Amino acid sequence: MTAKISELIVEANEGVTTLRLNRPQRRHALSLSLLQELEESLQKIAQDHSVRVVVIASDGPVFSSGHDLGEMQGCSEEEYQKLFSTCARVMQLVRNLPQPVIARVQGFATAAGCQLVAACDLAVASDQAQFATPGVKIGLFCTTPMVPLVRNVAPKIAMEMLLTGKPISAEKALAAGLVNAVVPVDQLDDAVKEYTSAIVASSRQTLAIGKQEFYAQLNMDESHAYDQAVNVMTKNVLQHDAQEGMSAFLEKRTPQWEE
Known part of the structure; x- marks a missing residue:
């Protein structure tokens, strides 16, 4: 067979x-x-x-x-x-x-x-x-x-x-x-x-957050899109990879992503 x-x-x-x-x-x-x-x-x-x-x-x-x-x-x-x-x-x-x-x-x-x-x-x-x-x-x-x-x-x-x-x-x-x-x-x-x-080369966690929000805001009016983007970016910046990325940039080293 x-x-x-x-x-x-x-x-x-x-x-x-x-x-x-x-x-x-x-x-x-x-x-x-x-x-x-x-x-x-x-x-x-x-x-x-x-x-x-x-x-x-x-x-x-x-x-x-x-x-x-x-x-x-x-x-x-x-x-x-x-x-x-x-x-x-x-x-x-x-x-x-x-x-x-x-x-x-x-x-x-x-x-x-x-x-x-x-x-x-x-x-x-x-x-x-x-x-x-x-x-x-x-x-x-x-x-x-x-x-x-x-x-x-x-x-x-x-x-x-x-x-x-x-x-x-x-x-x-x-x-x-x-x-x-x-x-x-x-x-x-x-x-x-x-x-x-x-x-x-980028953080998986960060890309997932960004991709989801990109499509979520497409059909919103500008004001609501900004409201949501502010909330998402605030949550994003508190994540490990965002804190690590900023530190790595300031310290002139390669970031070590959690994901």
Whole structure:
């Protein structure tokens, strides 16, 4: 009997955990089983203080083609609800994870694959990457991918992608705010490492506080955002790592983080 190959490869190296989508024969489509593996892995990572930053990656010409249409055809309402609900939980886990999450996008990211990129905190793309929400072409509006997409890019850009289904280039995605950097494909890993190295050098505790507050204040008016930020920063500065960081700066030494 042939053992089932995992649809998600988990690689850990010096504080960086890479979640590598592993369905090359299906263009790394987000099957229900792959989404469930992602959900389980992200839940474990959230509790693992040795993980400082997460990278979501894949190999080949496609980052992720979105949901697996072969799997989706002819399902019941309950099955569709389960698939889309699981996907929504995964995207929110990425957003709510204490650790920063970086998408490493080497190729096409379409539909729920584009959604996954938009859900990540940072995204680094190769100059060969393209992004699309092409559901309209098969009669299925990319409603769930729309949620993080419109929280990353201007409404007009999001609507262009959603209404036409046409892909945008990596450079346009950069200008629109969907990705942070675009580099030649042979420099992609180095570009990702620049981000992971900077993040790993910082306090996990501090990054978790900051990431949570960043998203919490986005939908607040300025006055309420400041009220909350003052309270969060006050609690932050009382933490060990903030006190240690200030002392290390004044003493001109490398800080020793508690986390």
